Amino acid sequence: MTKIYQAYQGYADLSDPMRLFAGTAAPLLNYRWPGWPDSLMLRKMAAACEVFSCTRLTHQRPAFGISSAAENGCTVSVHEEVADQTPFCTLLRFRKETKAEQPRVLVIAPMSGHFATLLRGTVSTLLRDHDVYITDWHNARDVALGDGRFGFDEYVAHLIRFIEKIGPGTHLLAVCQPTVAALAAVSVMAAERHPAQPSSMTLMAGPIDTRINPTAVNQLAKSKPIEWFESNLVSTVPGRFVGSQRLVYPGFLQLNAFMSMNLERHLKAFQNLYNYLVDGDDEKANVIKTFYAEYFAMSDLAAEFYLETVQSVFQDHALPLGELQALGRTIEPAAIRRTALFTVEGEKDDICAVGQTVAAQDMCSGIRPYMKTHHVQTGVGHYGVFNGRRWDNEIYPRLRDFIHSHHQYQ
Known part of the structure; x- marks a missing residue:
């Protein structure tokens, strides 16, 4: 189990640039060029790119933003x-x-x-x-x-x-x-x-x-002996981070556990996000995007x-x-x-x-x-x-x- 963090980080290093690219492409696909007719296909492509970009996991604390x-x-x-x-x-x-x-x-x-x-x-x-x-x-x-x-x-x-x-x-x-x-x-x-x-x-x-x-x-917490949790849910922080070699319960594992408890609800939320983006309902879409930006900010x-x-x-x-x-x-x-x-x-x-x-x-x-x-x-x-x-x-x-x-x- 000690390698799971390294495997996750490798996946994140490969997929995060694609999510960033998708987030950049979304407004370009959605841009209304003068004289161009509205295109449902382009709106769907833009919505798909934006939804994909919103699935990025981060390890950075968001701002409280209370002024x-x-x-x-x-x-x-x-x-x-x-x-x-x-x-x-x-x-x-x-x-x-x-x-x-x-x-x-x-x-x-x-x-x-x-x-x-x-x-x-x-x-x-x-x-x-x-x-x-x-x-x-x-x-x-x-x-x-x-x-x-x-x-x-x-x-x-x-x-x-x-x-x-x-x-x-x-x-x-x-x-x-x-x-x-x-x-x-x-x-x-x-x-x-x-x-x-x-x-x-x-x-x-x-x-x-x-x-x-x-x-x-x-x-769930009582279903396994504590040794099982230590062997299967504890991993070592990769060498590139300040906490290198510290044993942690990774945030991405806890997030996965939380989401699996209400998987249908989360899938429905992303389906709604896609539909709102296609329909141009920015207010409702932003509520979902704001929630998941916070929800996908993880702490080990x-x-x-x-x-x-x-x-x-x-x-x-x-x-x-x-x-x-x-x-x-x-x-x-x-x-x-x-x-x-x-x-x-x-x-x-x-x-x-x-x-x-x-x-x-x-x-x-x-x-x-x-x-x-x-x-x-x-x-x-x-x-x-x-x-x-x-x-x-x-x-x-x-x-x-x-x-x-x-x-x-x-």
Whole structure:
């Protein structure tokens, strides 16, 4: 399996120039020369070229592109600032040009094959009423081998470091996979009576206890021994990259797994893209193109983190069984007392099913009932929990009110 990355990279090196050529040819084929009649054949050729060019996979993080935010009926400028940085992650702050003092929110982005920009919509919405930071995880193939390992311990240590950097009164928002690490970090800080314990912690659509209503993703993770995942899904970064010889779970393998779960939906999307391009419906075509430009931007995971997560979270269920270890101690969510808890689930979530995230409520038995809230959003799947119309109009108002009501707990 160690050669699969090299094989993929060889294929990409051969096919990417063809995709770039197709992307260049599309507007030329679609150009309406003066006096020339409209040609359906040329429109179809142009559409086919553009669709083919959109299938290019990249390892470059797209831009967040957030330059302004709405605040109290006004528009304020937003600037990205590096608040802290390690070889594996940048703590990014979206600083607003405002004098208003607002709750500081640390968005903990998933490290699951995509970049933190997948949460662009989440951040944009939060900026209306908050001072927002995000964990901008680096692509593991761009981290030199000499920078050391990155496993679950290192992940938790990063979260604690970033919470300390932002300071007391921070509010956490963990989306999907990092909910386990977020709960572990806050548990460690509580057990150590850390002065910077967060004021609140929101866990959204995360695998806190995957024994509950197991999904296809959960079942796949338990279908093979951990040695199978190591032998078949871990590969070595090729020599031409900064992270040469680092063992990773390649982003293209994770992307393939995600797409295979909903293959018909993706094929239909590209068929629709082709039809919209032929019909000249640029607005609808651009929505699909924008989505896949983000979706096909991949990030490799450090092998240690991937394998430890599969084993402890999905196979051993270490957290709900009281056996999860991090930073040399057993994780005890019951130690948390000062941090309010909000859990959010999506009714139609086929990745982290209803019941898996709310399990944190019982684990955090030391938090008083009036500091706990749970919400199941009807009509949304996994991504609808943190992006889209219902996130904006139904989930976010509850989250905003929760954060602001517990902002005094510092």
